[in-house]
Amino acid sequence: MKALEPFTETIVIEDEESTQTLPEITADMKExxxxxxxxxxxxxxxxxGYKLQILKQDMLTLKGLNWLNDEVINFYMNMLMERGENDNMPKVHAFNTFFYPKLMGAGHSAVRRWTKRVDVLAVDYILIPVHLxxxxCLAIIDFRNKCIKYYDSMGGxxxxxxxxLRQYLCEESLDKKKQQFDLSGWTSVNVKDIPQQMNGSDCGMFACKYAEYITRGAEITFTQDDMPYFRRRMVYEIMKKKLLQ
Incomplete structure (x- = not known):
C-alpha cells in the first residue's frame, strides 16, 4: 500500500465565556x-461494568493530586460510549489505553481483531487515550468534521x-470493508488554545474531560480550577456507572 503523505496543521479554538452550570454535588452524593x-x-x-472492575486502589487515583490509572480512564471511556447509545447523542467508540502503544509499536495488524464485532468507521467519534x-493526552477521530485531532493539556x-491514525483509517477500511478509505477533505490537527493543566498530576483528568465535552457537543470551557470538582464527580459517576451530564 502506498505510504500516506503526512498532513498536519494547528487549529485554534477561540475562548468563550462559559454559560454552563456544572451539576451540584449534593450531600447524598458527597457521602x-x-x-x-x-x-x-x-x-x-x-x-x-463493561467487563471491568474498579478496585479501591484504582478509585484512590482520583483523590487529591494522584495520577489517574488505566482502569479509571478505561471505565470512564466506556461510560462515554454508553451515553452515545442514547437517542440524539453522537455515537462514540473508545479504544482502551492499550490500543495506542499497540498501534504505534506494530501497526494495524496488532489491533485489527479489536474491531471484529464493531464498525468503528460508522460512529461519530473514535476516542484514543494516549499515554506518553x-x-x-487524547486523540479523537471526528467523522462528522472529517478531522483527526490531538489534545494535550501541556500544549504538545x-x-x-x-x-x-490516518493510516489506521485506511487499513481498517481495507480490512473490514475491502475498499479504500476516502481521505479527501480530511485534516489532522494539534488543537491549541484549549484548557491547560497548571500542575503535574491532572493530565488524565484533562484528557477525560476533553473527551466528555466533545462527545456531548459542548464548548470546552472548564479550567484547572474545576479539576478538584471533576475528580470527586468522577468518583460518583463511576460508583453509579452513569454520567451526570
Missing amino acids: IIEKALQSGPTQAVLSE GMHW NNNKCLNA
Whole structure:
C-alpha cells in the first residue's frame, strides 16, 4: 500500500465565556464519594461494568493530586460510549489505553481483531487515550468534521500519532470493508488554545474531560480550577456507572 503523505496543521479554538452550570454535588452524593475514597482494603471492588472492575486502589487515583490509572480512564471511556447509545447523542467508540502503544509499536495488524464485532468507521467519534510515559493526552477521530485531532493539556504536538491514525483509517477500511478509505477533505490537527493543566498530576483528568465535552457537543470551557470538582464527580459517576451530564 502506498505510504500516506503526512498532513498536519494547528487549529485554534477561540475562548468563550462559559454559560454552563456544572451539576451540584449534593450531600447524598458527597457521602458516597467520601466512602469510596476513605481508607480500606485496596483490593475491594467498588464498581463493576463493561467487563471491568474498579478496585479501591484504582478509585484512590482520583483523590487529591494522584495520577489517574488505566482502569479509571478505561471505565470512564466506556461510560462515554454508553451515553452515545442514547437517542440524539453522537455515537462514540473508545479504544482502551492499550490500543495506542499497540498501534504505534506494530501497526494495524496488532489491533485489527479489536474491531471484529464493531464498525468503528460508522460512529461519530473514535476516542484514543494516549499515554506518553508520564503524561496522558487524547486523540479523537471526528467523522462528522472529517478531522483527526490531538489534545494535550501541556500544549504538545504529536504528528506521529495523527499520521498513524490516518493510516489506521485506511487499513481498517481495507480490512473490514475491502475498499479504500476516502481521505479527501480530511485534516489532522494539534488543537491549541484549549484548557491547560497548571500542575503535574491532572493530565488524565484533562484528557477525560476533553473527551466528555466533545462527545456531548459542548464548548470546552472548564479550567484547572474545576479539576478538584471533576475528580470527586468522577468518583460518583463511576460508583453509579452513569454520567451526570
